[in-house]
Amino acid sequence: MFVPDFFGQALNGLSYGVLLFLLSVGLTLIFGMLDVVNLAHGSFYMLGAYAGLATIGATGNFWLALVVAPLAVGVIGAVMERLVLRPLYVRSPLDQVLLTFGFIYLFEDLVKWIWGGRIRSIPPPDLFSRSVKIFGATVPSYRLFVIVFGLVVALLLWLLIERTRLGSVIRAGVFDAEMAAGLGINIPLVFTSVFAFGAALGGLSGVIAGPIQSASPPMGAGILIPALIVVVVGGLGSLKGSLVGSLIIGQAETFGKAWLPGASMLMIYVVMALVVLARPQGLFGRPLR
């Protein structure tokens, strides 16, 4: 009785944690690379869900949506970076925060204007539309897919940033933009690409979350807090931190709900407070200057 419960809940926590990772990784990348706290990241998540809905509506193909939606959101991200964010790099971070905060409302209204305010949902792909039993615990097969998919994304991102020439160009640009520019690297292009890539990751998470959660215009604002908590716990700008932070928060929230329902809303904040007390820069963050 107790063991399958524990195992089942751990699996629930894992799938929720991986979803949180997909949600927050774009936010943490953009922050780590560009030093921009992009509060509109939740909007990319929402735009991804709606772009996915539109693609599925037109073609009926979930897998196609998984490719098209992130591309579409990436383009939106690139345009946003190029036109409105770039002039603000020289200004104080507060201006960037205010600007991206404003974009939350802009995108929300835009989506409402195009698709209306009704609640929608993305049906899971046929391949993963059933539930399976693992050691006595019932899990929707789609959640297992999310776990595997998320971990693969984490691995690919790590390889991309740490093991490729492109990754080293990006890291060089971030570490010392002036020096990198002197070496012939097109820094503005690097920044636009990174922002677009982070936005695309947000869009990807919107499609992935679609079959588990519902889609509605305010959904983007709703996930901002959990995503920010993950980033704070994991360490600002750290890819590894974003993964570990997500998994910890996922388990804490799941077991909180299961075993301490009265205090479940507090759990993630307690975890965050403990981490920040012990390591103000987060688990894997660079030490604060």
Added chain:
Amino acid sequence: MRGLTRRTFLAGASATAAGVAVGPWVLRSAAQGAPVKIGLVLPYTGVYAVLGESITQGMELVFARENWTVAGRKVEMIREDDEMKPPVGIRKTEKLIDSDNVDILTGPVHSGILMGMRDKVHNSKTILIVSNAGADAISRERCSRWIFRTSFSNWQPNQPMGGWVANHVAKEVFITAPNYQAGKDQLGAFKETFVPAGGKLVGEDYPKLGETDYAPYLTKIKQSGAKAVYAFFSGTDAVNFVKQYDDFGLKQSIKLTGAGFLTEPDVLPAQGKSALGVITGHFYTPQLDSPTNRKFVADFKAKFANKTPDGFACQGYDTAEVIVRALKAVNGNTKDKDKLVDAIARVEFDSPRGRFRFDPKTHNVIQPFIYVREVKEVSGGLDNVPIDKIANVTDPGTGCTLPA
């Protein structure tokens, strides 16, 4: 740039000046054949905007039928978006009462806004016809001579379901609702008849409002040995809960039942086949087979781009019907508020939901029926098909004493 700003400022300033000049004239003419002003405090943005929209459309259907003129007076609706936030809703209420001088107020969707606006409405003797919010207290210790309710008290759709679920579905039930007042009210009402009918609660849980991942609760439900679940969720919560309930394979083994909001038309399309077979209690469903309802559904579809009316539309329709009938009864005289209140209390008519009347003891609607409905495939998609009904469901009104 500066020139534009100055021009905008001048335009704004002259508009304000004109408003000040016209103000007294508007006030004076209100005494004669001026429009009857009806203030609506409803959500017009956010997830609950679809509720505000349905309620408003229900009202428009009735007023349009009357050519927006009742007892010789024009009817004017003033809409305010409460954004589902109590501070905003209360501010908008004050604006409608103090500066628009509305004759009748209606709304809100959110019980917190209702409780927040209650004293302002009561003290200013403004007539409020509640068209959604179900806080029990407004029919109980916080009732008011000036407040009526056409929608429901949270107690009403749930209390009859307790006995029904125990007798027709299962005795071992897990109950769940969002962690806020309405959620606890609704489950409390369910328990009132469930336990005496021999039902046994095998567990209960209160996830946070706006929860997106119900997995931990669903795993617990599976472990609890429950034969059925009774749930109250609405909006995105209802979509996420019903979908995930099905994803986890619970639907086949543990019957899902709940308060009607769980599968209302605002969430049913997003739930899709996951909702098939869910049993809920509600005072309305567009599937009701009565002449009044058939006409209501047909007229509503004709006016609003083939949209099927939901319970919220019925609430709006009944609210406007009450207003029209009461205004006719007093010959359009809204100055004598006591007479108008008495006229509203006496209104009785055939509503899409059945014979509509208020309980004189609480000013809350007596539900002609609570329909037990099951989600089935009908022509044109999924809908709540009535399978049983419980007649004359009246809120107990404990602690409410209205001046006779």
